[in-house]
Amino acid sequence: MKSEVIKGFFRENPVFVLMLGLCPSLAVSVSVKNAVGMGLAATFVLVGSNAFISLFNRFFPSKIRIPCFIVVIATFVTVVEMVMGAYLPALNQSLGIFIPLIVVNCIILGRAEAFAQRNMLLPSILDGLGMGLGFGMALLIIASIREVLGSGTFWGIRIAEAYAPEGYMAPASVMVMAPGAFFVIAFIMAYMNWRRARRLARNV
Amino acid sequence: MRSYILLFISIALVNNFILAKFLGLCPFIGVSKRRKQAVGMGLAVIFVMTMASAVSWVVFEFLLAPTEHNLFYMLMGAGRPASDFDFTFLTTIVFILVIATLVQMVEMFLMKVIPPLYESLGIYLPLITTNCAVLGVALLNVKDFGIMNSLSESFAKSVLQGFGGGVGFLIVIFLMSGIREKLEKYDIPPALRGAPLAFICAGLMALAFMGFAGMGQ
Numbered sequence: 001m002k003s004e005v006i007k008g009f010f011r012e013n014p015v016f017v018l019m020l021g022l023c024p025s026l027a028v029s030v031s032v033k034n035a036v037g038m039g040l041a042a043t044f045v046l047v048g049s050n051a052f053i054s055l056f057n058r059f060f061p062s063k064i065r066i067p068c069f070i071v072v073i074a075t076f077v078t079v080v081e082m083v084m085g086a087y088l089p090a091l092n093q094s095l096g097i098f099i100p101l102i103v104v105n106c107i108i109l110g111r112a113e114a115f116a117q118r119n120m121l122l123p124s125i126l127d128g129l130g131m132g133l134g135f136g137m138a139l140l141i142i143a144s145i146r147e148v149l150g151s152g153t154f155w156g157i158r159i160a161e162a163y164a165p166e167g168y169m170a171p172a173s174v175m176v177m178a179p180g181a182f183f184v185i186a187f188i189m190a191y192m193n194w195r196r197a198r199r200l201a202r203n204v
Numbered sequence: 205m206r207s208y209i210l211l212f213i214s215i216a217l218v219n220n221f222i223l224a225k226f227l228g229l230c231p232f233i234g235v236s237k238r239r240k241q242a243v244g245m246g247l248a249v250i251f252v253m254t255m256a257s258a259v260s261w262v263v264f265e266f267l268l269a270p271t272e273h274n275l276f277y278m279l280m281g282a283g284r285p286a287s288d289f290d291f292t293f294l295t296t297i298v299f300i301l302v303i304a305t306l307v308q309m310v311e312m313f314l315m316k317v318i319p320p321l322y323e324s325l326g327i328y329l330p331l332i333t334t335n336c337a338v339l340g341v342a343l344l345n346v347k348d349f350g351i352m353n354s355l356s357e358s359f360a361k362s363v364l365q366g367f368g369g370g371v372g373f374l375i376v377i378f379l380m381s382g383i384r385e386k387l388e389k390y391d392i393p394p395a396l397r398g399a400p401l402a403f404i405c406a407g408l409m410a411l412a413f414m415g416f417a418g419m420g421q
Contacts, residue, residue, distance in 0.1 A: 019399060022233070023336050027226035067304060074297040082293060097343045100296040104336045106230065177414070178224050182407030186400045194395035 004126040008134030015138035015185075016192050020106040024098045025139050026181040032155050035143035037091045038098065039136020041080045043129065045102055048076040050116040050128035057117045069112045070103065077102045107135060145184050150175030208364060215368035218417055221337050222376045223410040227369075228337030232377055233402055235328070242381035246374030248328040250367065253341050255310065256303050257366025260342035261359055263302055264350060268292050273355070299342045307333045341369050376413075380405065 014020045024042075028034045049072050053060075060068040081099050084092045092099065102108065111131055116124040148154055152171040174180050221227045228249070235245045266275050270290035274281075277289040311329045314322040332338060345362040352358035383405050392401060 019233070020230075022229040023226050026229065067301070070300055070304065071297065074300050078293060078296050081296065097340055097347065100343055101227075101336050101340060103296055103300050104333075104339050174411070177410075178226070179407040179410040179414070181226070182403045182410060186396075186403035186407065189403065190395045190400040193397075193400065197394060 004123050005130035005133075008127075008130030008132070009137060010134075012131075013134045013138060014107045014131055015135060016188060018107075018110075020110060021135060022185075024101065024105060025135070025142060026185060028095055028098050029139055029143040029146055029181060029184075030176050031094075031147050031151070031153075032140065032143045033091070034094055035139035036136065037084075037088070038095060039132070039139050041084065041095075041099060042102055042105065042107070042135050043132025044080055045073060045076045046108055046111060046128035046132040046135075047125055048079075048128075049073045049108060049112055050124040051121060052076075053112050053116040054119055054121050054124035065117070066109075066113070069109060073108050073112070074103045107131060141188065142181070142184050146175045146180055150177075150180060208360070211361065211364055212368045212371075213416075213419055215365050216372035216375065217413065218419055220372040220376060220413055221340070221369045222373060223406065223413045225340070227340040228335050228373055231328075231331060231335055232373075232380065232406070233399055235331075236377050236380040236402070237384055239378065239381045239385060242377045243374070244324055245328045245331075246370070246377050248325040248332060249335065249337065249373045250370030251325070252307060252310065252329070252332050252335075253338055253366040253370040253373075254363060255366075256306055256338050256342055257345055257362045258359075259306055260299050260302055261345060261362040263298060264295065264346050265355065265358070268295060268298065269350065271351075295343070295346065299339060303338055303342065304333050337369065337373060341366050376409065379409065 008014065010017075012018060015022065015025050021042075024038060028038045049069070052072050053069060057065075077100060080102070081092075084095075084099060111127060115127045119127070144154065148159065149172050151173075152158060172180075175184070219225060222229065222232050231245055231249070236242050265271065266273060268274075268291040270287045270292070271277075272286055274286060274289045276291075277284075277286050281289065307329055311322070314325065314329075345365055348365070349358045349361040352361075380402070384402060387401065387405075396404075
């Protein structure tokens with residue numbers, strides 16, 4: 001039961017290991033706030049669609065199940081869009097089209113197809129929770145690196161003074177621009193590969 | 205005319221879909237290992253993005269947007285303001301269904317009518333449904349050019365954004381496949397092989413493409 005939640009964090013982390021959902025993880029990881037908002041939105045959609053699909057899967061004809069899944073996912077995304085637009089307009093503004101684009105995030109359709117349609121309600125909810133939080137964690141890691149190096153802030157609070165006196169070290173603004181996102185994810189993936197190779201070498 | 209050319213340059217190069225907007229990364233990393241495949245994917249994306257822009261524009265303007273020419277308003281709007289017929293909250297659901305259907309129909313049409321083209325593009329078409337560049341361009345069109353005074357200008361700019369975005373995608377995926385074919389000959393640290401190095405190259409390309417900023421709009 002616990003393993004359903006934990007696997008999304010490390011062994012099957014959707015971004016770093018399965019390489020799913022790359023577009024939003026690079027695009028919204030400019031700041032930690034955006035990353036947390038996106039992670040929570042995706043988690044809500046994952047839990048909701050996994051729960052719905054595991055409950056009502058037997059009513060979907062198997063030949064058109066993918067379109068059915070997409071409609072279910074799109075409905076939950078619309079809920080997130082409307083709630084976020086009403087209560088968190090600033091966050092909604094900065095995430096922009098990446099909120100509606102949760103629909104085509106491969107993680108969510110992937111979990112519906114691979115897990116929710118052949119499992120019971122509770123494991124499906126836990127799976128959605130784990131995968132969603134794993135995605136959020138990946139976003140948080142990328143965003144922390146980019147925000148600290150690129151703007152000298154964390155969660156919008158200036159921390160540059162803490163590690164360097166004012167004016168001594170200017171933030172590397174390339175990190176919050178497009179190239180920085182590619183560099184950060186490249187080195188995180190390389191680290192994961194290196195760790196896996198080392199573990200394999202030890203076991204042999 | 206000049207504004208359209210500037211718009212095209214800005215969409216294809218300055219605000220490139222892959223390198224500046226992060227749309228369509230999965231096929232960019234997945235299908236950029238061979239030049240031939242990359243070109244096939246790029247052409248399929250141009251085709252689908254242009255079609256999807258046109259179709260989603262029609263659906264949005266005439267069925268979803270609260271405008272004078274909304275079909276529901278024209279049929280049942282007697283004595284009611286057009287703003288009663290605001291279905292924009294359905295945009296996400298309707299667009300993804302329209303795009304999925306469109307891709308399916310294009311695939312069937314090509315299979316029947318132009319088999320050689322189907323042979324070369326066919327395998328990429330199903331992948332494109334979940335390419336976020338396609339849904340992304342439809343949503344961006346609504347955001348950028350959705351409500352405009354002139355319907356023809358709004359349509360032309362939407363389709364241009366779809367086409368230009370596709371051309372930008374083709375340029376970048378083609379350059380990337382050339383780089384990756386060359387990289388295979390070199391001795392690379394094992395941890396960096398595959399996706400990590402592809403991302404570093406993409407980052408360097410994004411840096412180079414930032415040089416286009418200042419051109420276009």
